[in-house]
Amino acid sequence: MIEWSYAINQWKPSFDDFTRRRDHERALRVISISGFTGVELTTGTGRWEPLGNPEQLAANFGSVRGFADFVRDAALDRVSSWFYDPLLGFREDLSAPADPADPDAHASVRAHATWFASALADLGGQVLVVRPTASAWQRPQLDDGAIGTIAKCWNDVGRAIAPLGVRLALHFDFLSALRPDDGLERLIAATDTETVGFSVDTGEFVAAGLDPVAFIDRHPHRVAHVQLKNAAAVDDRDEYTRRNAEHHVRKGGGARPVPRWFLELGVAPGLVDAEAVVRALVAHEYDGWVTVESDLSPHPPTSAMLNGWYLQHVLQSIVEEAR
Amino acid sequence: MTWKRWSYMDHWITRTPQGPRQPSFNRKHTERYLRQLEALEFTGFDTFSFALPVYAGLYGSVGAFERVLQDHGFAGLTGVFSAYPYATDFAAPHRRETHDRIVADFERTAAAVEGSAVENVIVMPTNTYFHVEPVTDETIKVTAELWNRVGALLAQRGLALGCHFEFWGAIRTEEELALFFEHTDPDLVGFFCDTAQHTIAGVDPLALFRRYRERCRGFHFKDTHNVDDFEAYRTPPDAELMATGVPRWFYEMGTPGGLVDFPALMREILDSGFDGWLTVEHDKADLGGGDFAESTAVAKWYIDNVLASARAGAAR
Amino acid sequence: MTAGWSYALNQWRQSPTSFVRLEEHERAFKTVSAAGFRAVELWAGTGRWSNLGRPEHLRLNYGSAAGFLDRLAECGIDAVSSLTWDPSAPAAEEGFELRSTSRPADHGAILRAAETYLELLSELGCERIVVRATEPAGRLGSGFDAAAVASVLDRLGAAAQDHGVRVAVDIDCLSPSARPTASRGCSSSPTAPSSTCRSAPRISSWRASTRSRSSATTRPASGTSISRTPTSRTRKRATCFRVRKSTSCRGTRAVRSNAGSSSSGATPVSSTLPLC
Numbered sequence A: 001m002i003e004w005s006y007a008i009n010q011w012k013p014s015f016d017d018f019t020r021r022r023d024h025e026r027a028l029r030v031i032s033i034s035g036f037t038g039v040e041l042t043t044g045t046g047r048w049e050p051l052g053n054p055e056q057l058a059a060n061f062g063s064v065r066g067f068a069d070f071v072r073d074a075a076l077d078r079v080s081s082w083f084y085d086p087l088l089g090f091r092e093d094l095s096a097p098a099d100p101a102d103p104d105a106h107a108s109v110r111a112h113a114t115w116f117a118s119a120l121a122d123l124g125g126q127v128l129v130v131r132p133t134a135s136a137w138q139r140p141q142l143d144d145g146a147i148g149t150i151a152k153c154w155n156d157v158g159r160a161i162a163p164l165g166v167r168l169a170l171h172f173d174f175l176s177a178l179r180p181d182d183g184l185e186r187l188i189a190a191t192d193t194e195t196v197g198f199s200v201d202t203g204e205f206v207a208a209g210l211d212p213v214a215f216i217d218r219h220p221h222r223v224a225h226v227q228l229k230n231a232a233a234v235d236d237r238d239e240y241t242r243r244n245a246e247h248h249v250r251k252g253g254g255a256r257p258v259p260r261w262f263l264e265l266g267v268a269p270g271l272v273d274a275e276a277v278v279r280a281l282v283a284h285e286y287d288g289w290v291t292v293e294s295d296l297s298p299h300p301p302t303s304a305m306l307n308g309w310y311l312q313h314v315l316q317s318i319v320e321e322a323r
Numbered sequence B: 001m002t003w004k005r006w007s008y009m010d011h012w013i014t015r016t017p018q019g020p021r022q023p024s025f026n027r028k029h030t031e032r033y034l035r036q037l038e039a040l041e042f043t044g045f046d047t048f049s050f051a052l053p054v055y056a057g058l059y060g061s062v063g064a065f066e067r068v069l070q071d072h073g074f075a076g077l078t079g080v081f082s083a084y085p086y087a088t089d090f091a092a093p094h095r096r097e098t099h100d101r102i103v104a105d106f107e108r109t110a111a112a113v114e115g116s117a118v119e120n121v122i123v124m125p126t127n128t129y130f131h132v133e134p135v136t137d138e139t140i141k142v143t144a145e146l147w148n149r150v151g152a153l154l155a156q157r158g159l160a161l162g163c164h165f166e167f168w169g170a171i172r173t174e175e176e177l178a179l180f181f182e183h184t185d186p187d188l189v190g191f192f193c194d195t196a197q198h199t200i201a202g203v204d205p206l207a208l209f210r211r212y213r214e215r216c217r218g219f220h221f222k223d224t225h226n227v228d229d230f231e232a233y234r235t236p237p238d239a240e241l242m243a244t245g246v247p248r249w250f251y252e253m254g255t256p257g258g259l260v261d262f263p264a265l266m267r268e269i270l271d272s273g274f275d276g277w278l279t280v281e282h283d284k285a286d287l288g289g290g291d292f293a294e295s296t297a298v299a300k301w302y303i304d305n306v307l308a309s310a311r312a313g314a315a316r
Numbered sequence C: 001m002t003a004g005w006s007y008a009l010n011q012w013r014q015s016p017t018s019f020v021r022l023e024e025h026e027r028a029f030k031t032v033s034a035a036g037f038r039a040v041e042l043w044a045g046t047g048r049w050s051n052l053g054r055p056e057h058l059r060l061n062y063g064s065a066a067g068f069l070d071r072l073a074e075c076g077i078d079a080v081s082s083l084t085w086d087p088s089a090p091a092a093e094e095g096f097e098l099r100s101t102s103r104p105a106d107h108g109a110i111l112r113a114a115e116t117y118l119e120l121l122s123e124l125g126c127e128r129i130v131v132r133a134t135e136p137a138g139r140l141g142s143g144f145d146a147a148a149v150a151s152v153l154d155r156l157g158a159a160a161q162d163h164g165v166r167v168a169v170d171i172d173c174l175s176p177s178a179r180p181t182a183s184r185g186c187s188s189s190p191t192a193p194s195s196t197c198r199s200a201p202r203i204s205s206w207r208a209s210t211r212s213r214s215s216a217t218t219r220p221a222s223g224t225s226i227s228r229t230p231t232s233r234t235r236k237r238a239t240c241f242r243v244r245k246s247t248s249c250r251g252t253r254a255v256r257s258n259a260g261s262s263s264s265g266a267t268p269v270s271s272t273l274p275l276c
Helices: A021-033 A054-061 A064-073 A103-123 A144-164 A180-190 A202-207 A212-218 A245-251 A274-283 A300-322 B027-039 B049-059 B062-071 B096-112 B137-156 B174-182 B195-200 B205-215 B262-272 B292-313 C022-034 C055-062 C065-074 C104-124 C146-162 C182-186 C194-199 C203-216
Strands: A002-007 A038-042 A078-084 A127-130 A167-171 A196-201 A223-228 A288-292 B006-009 B014-016 B019-021 B044-048 B077-082 B120-123 B160-164 B189-194 B216-221 B278-280 C006-008 C039-043 C079-085 C128-132 C166-171 C239-243 C252-256 C270-274
Touching: A002 A078, A002 A274, A002 A300, A021 A064, A021 A300, A021 B292, A038 A288, A054 A064, A054 A103, A064 A078, A064 A103, A078 A103, A078 A288, A103 A127, A103 A144, A127 A144, A127 A223, A144 A167, A144 A180, A144 A196, A167 A223, A196 A202, A196 A212, A202 A212, A202 A223, A212 A274, A223 A274, A274 A300, A300 B027, A300 B292, B006 B077, B006 B292, B014 B027, B027 B049, B027 B062, B027 B292, B044 B049, B049 B062, B049 B077, B049 B096, B062 B077, B077 B096, B096 B120, B096 B137, B120 B137, B120 B189, B120 B216, B137 B160, B137 B174, B137 B189, B160 B216, B174 B205, B189 B195, B189 B205, B195 B205, B195 B216, B205 B216, B205 B262, B216 B262, B262 B292, B278 B292, C006 C079, C022 C065, C055 C065, C055 C104, C065 C079, C065 C104, C079 C104, C104 C128, C104 C146, C128 C146, C146 C166
Parallel strands: A002 A038, A002 A288, A038 A078, A078 A127, A127 A167, A167 A196, A196 A223, A223 A288, B006 B044, B006 B278, B044 B077, B077 B120, B120 B160, B160 B189, B189 B216, B216 B278, C006 C039, C039 C079, C079 C128, C128 C166, C166 C239
Antiparallel strands: B014 B019, C252 C270
16 A cells, blocks of 8 residues: 655755744644645754754654654654665764765664664654665766675665664665666665665656656565655756765756756656656555655745645545556 | 535735745746645635736636636635725725715626626725724714625625624724624625634624624634734724734734634534635735745644544534 | 936835835845945835835825935935836726726826826935836737827826926836837747737837827927936936836847937937837
8 A cells, every 4th residue: 555755854945944843843734734644754963953863853852752743743644754864974973974885884874774763663654765875976986896885784774674664765866876887776686685675766766867667667576665756857967977966966956057856746847757656656566655755845835735736636546546 | 524615815925936926926826826725625715806807817707717716626716805905085985975986896896706606705894993083983884884785786696795804994893893783784794704803803703703693704714813902903004014013913723822712613603503615814924934835734734633623512 | 317326126025915014115225225226216006005106105104205215314225216107007096997098088097196106206306207108018909099198198297397307108018019020029928919019009100109299289398219318408308218128028139219319309329129
């Protein structure tokens, strides 16, 4: 069965925004009334990231379970998932960024992943979504040895969190070091089919020139999570290799520039066929969360409602027809 | 029973490439606006009389715009709001010499919505208080004369007149309201209850609804955090946006500090048998960094998650 | 009057309820001043929330025209350079009538409405009222009457001169007038159908009407020119044309206009005319 959640990340425009509880409450209510039943969190660190990690949840809501109550008070069922990027360090334990391509960082990655997975279990969540490796400009060459090192890191994490009832989903993005030389497929082949799944982020796939539907058809049993968002453009100029692409390309729009890489579902000039994605999921009897995302939205409440409209009027009927 | 007749009053500012604008900025923004309201499951749409030509211009006619609304799950245009906030030589309800002109305005409004789903024509019955002062029994009776005429005109066209009183208008106290209703025909001149406006004026909207239930045509559900205890209502140039110390009077349902008891009102509505539209209004929600889209979403959340359960306490 | 730079305040009005409170005005005035401008341009409007756009509301909010000038001075603004006014825009204070400069029957009402503004501008020491020549082509249909427009603008110019104010005629990209090449640009404009532009009377005929009208009267104030920078000759006239560069049309092209040169002897000036 498909369950629908919404990613909270669009509500954080700057490091010191979206910190007060009133803001969180209103965002969760917007998600709920727009037709979603779960919320996806994103990792963060420090006092102005109250939803960023288990320690901050406890500091702000009394405990992780206190936050679960807060979510339910907003008429949402649960936290669906948590996005964890190991290349961010944590002020809470003064840990440095941990690169899965570096064997010395594996213990840190596993420890932090377990930290999040444990909290997720308390929140009723089911998927730990992770960024599997650095950006392409940071690691331009991922040879088979490097892929093997990365795979080992996530195989270990997958085994560690499976007993918690939390699935691991590796999230590919259009700036990823996995993009050149078929890195994504090589990583799929190198990882444990039982404990390491993948997240299909439709907007990121299309921006990278990949077809999310083909991926789902090719690896239906490895799809552990879906992030559904629209894409406005394809990076067909290999701008992802540009130094500091996160700033110059993802936010700055690159040379063209692209005003917004990602759009709400079903709007022109979007390139993602969300209906085809959901049909493919249904066809393969996907059982899990689909998180609708609108990161870098200029207007989060409107994006949530427009995506809610598309869910209610287009996508939901595809799922219901299949029942 | 889940209340099905929730309408939305057409205040909304959206973000466009040319800054914050009304959604009628263009068709694309109107479409985004209507989709958001549809996602929240509003089924009625109230607008202003001055917006009718705007929508007609955008879609070809008022009827064509109503069909667009219906494509988005609305029953259609359900209410039209008209007002004369300042007294002019052309429109001052407490001055008889302007009545013919005002009646003519409503002839045009009625013609503009002919054949539509509009049920209510909602009016501010008076100008701003300081343009009418001194407010006397006579000014109220003259005002009542006007709305009896307009009510009769609208009734002939199948429309109901609802009088919507402002905290800064020249009929605002319980006594003034009573005198006005005493001199108007209950079959022609209805009461339209704006929960925030009456609360700011120091009048309990729930008590008003109980008193004028039989002539109540509808509601604007909105909240306030302040009562006007410093005579803002009579202070030029404008009490709504220019009051000293209160930059924002109106809030959506469900904010901390809200003064209106919506669950109690909802129970009363259910008990009363009222079957009209309940309208959500967000008047100036953008003040102080507010946001119409977010305010509308959290208000509808409040309806579905708080008022829905409040129904259980109703007698019927 | 010496040439100077002014900033239009209309950009601050983004919604019907914005830019109403006096503290918002103050911030705008200070911003304009800090940006190096010493004068502001007002724009006409209607209703209580157009409190810089209606004379009675401006006085009510600032006590008087002098009170408004004092507030400007406190914020580092020396003058009100001008006020823009569209006679075809309905105003509650004037009975919400849809008036047209092309309709002679409306001219009396237009002149009466202008008087309210001219009195205020005189009190403000403002020397220029910028008048939209006509309503948009789409509203006018085939009703455009260049001679009628010229007539009322001439009369406005004369009335303004009585108050020490000059009229600048504002032609924008929705105006019914267009040069013969207009259809090229209009074909891609969603707001001005190409057929409207093609069939619209031309600005040259309009200018001719204005000149003809002025020469037929003994009023010395009348005359037309297209100019952004008044010459010594055009400065003497009560009416001149201001041609706005279009922001919504796809293209503009520079033209050299001879307007005003034949009868008035004004020096031809370059300007930029929108293609629609």
